[in-house]
Amino acid sequence: MWLARVASMLLGLFVLVAVATRAFAKCHPTTDPDKSDIANARAAVAANCDCAGGTSHSAYVSCAAQQVDAMLVNQSCRRRVKKCAATSTCGNLGFVTCCRTKGGVTRCKMAKSAASCQAKGGTPGACSSCCDACPAPGTGPSCPTSTTSISTTTTTTTTSASGDQCCLRTVLCGPFDTCQVMTSAECAGAAGFDVGPGDCSGTSPCSHATTTTPPSACCVADQCVFEGLCECQSIDHGVFMLFRSCTPNPCVTTTTMP
Numbered sequence: 001m002w003l004a005r006v007a008s009m010l011l012g013l014f015v016l017v018a019v020a021t022r023a024f025a026k027c028h029p030t031t032d033p034d035k036s037d038i039a040n041a042r043a044a045v046a047a048n049c050d051c052a053g054g055t056s057h058s059a060y061v062s063c064a065a066q067q068v069d070a071m072l073v074n075q076s077c078r079r080r081v082k083k084c085a086a087t088s089t090c091g092n093l094g095f096v097t098c099c100r101t102k103g104g105v106t107r108c109k110m111a112k113s114a115a116s117c118q119a120k121g122g123t124p125g126a127c128s129s130c131c132d133a134c135p136a137p138g139t140g141p142s143c144p145t146s147t148t149s150i151s152t153t154t155t156t157t158t159t160s161a162s163g164d165q166c167c168l169r170t171v172l173c174g175p176f177d178t179c180q181v182m183t184s185a186e187c188a189g190a191a192g193f194d195v196g197p198g199d200c201s202g203t204s205p206c207s208h209a210t211t212t213t214p215p216s217a218c219c220v221a222d223q224c225v226f227e228g229l230c231e232c233q234s235i236d237h238g239v240f241m242l243f244r245s246c247t248p249n250p251c252v253t254t255t256t257m258p
Helices: 002-025 036-047 057-071 075-086 114-119 184-189 231-234
Strands: 096-103 105-111 124-125 146-149 155-159 164-169 178-181 193-197 216-220 222-228 239-240
Touching: 036 057, 036 075, 057 075, 096 114, 105 114, 114 124, 164 184, 178 184, 184 193, 216 231, 231 239
Parallel strands: 155 178
Antiparallel strands: 096 105, 096 124, 146 155, 164 178, 164 193, 216 222, 216 239
């Protein structure tokens, strides 16, 4: 009886040690079981934390941390999953992930807008987290789930997400020929052209031609920027003014300029 009781206690101690060891084992994110563990934790974050409609970035990161603590088996992978939430646009309205290549190395950072990203030589991404965004367009749980078909004239993207049909450009100031379903805010953040509800199936609604209008005054609120029509309307969402310069500022004056 005494030997059986000791054996039972030793078995229980072994189980506790094994569980504790697993909970803090070294994280191997590219192989299972840690790969699936991380995927499950990120799926829980996506399902329970509001990215697009969050009140603030810090609130989103706090929610993500709670989900990670509750779902992650190997807690040594905790920092990796939390980093994906911290380096995301969630809770930051208008922000985009931005992929920039220097010295042959591509890195991702947050940019306040698609225009800001492009001004620094970067490529705006459709994914909300830097863990998935680069190289653009990116793949992973924070990216729109899509299938793409490419022809010689247009590129049509269909997606299972709900929202409006957003027409995107594949090159700066090129035609709006890529259709993707996004919310209105996501479309604006990606410098897209919202053409209303739909699922991008069938005939592509994206057939807007590019413009060759030379740079002129672009009014964004009361600020004047010297840009072409396509940058003004689609990137800065401004009002294009047929003035040759921004001095004096035509956005805050009634002065008629040549």
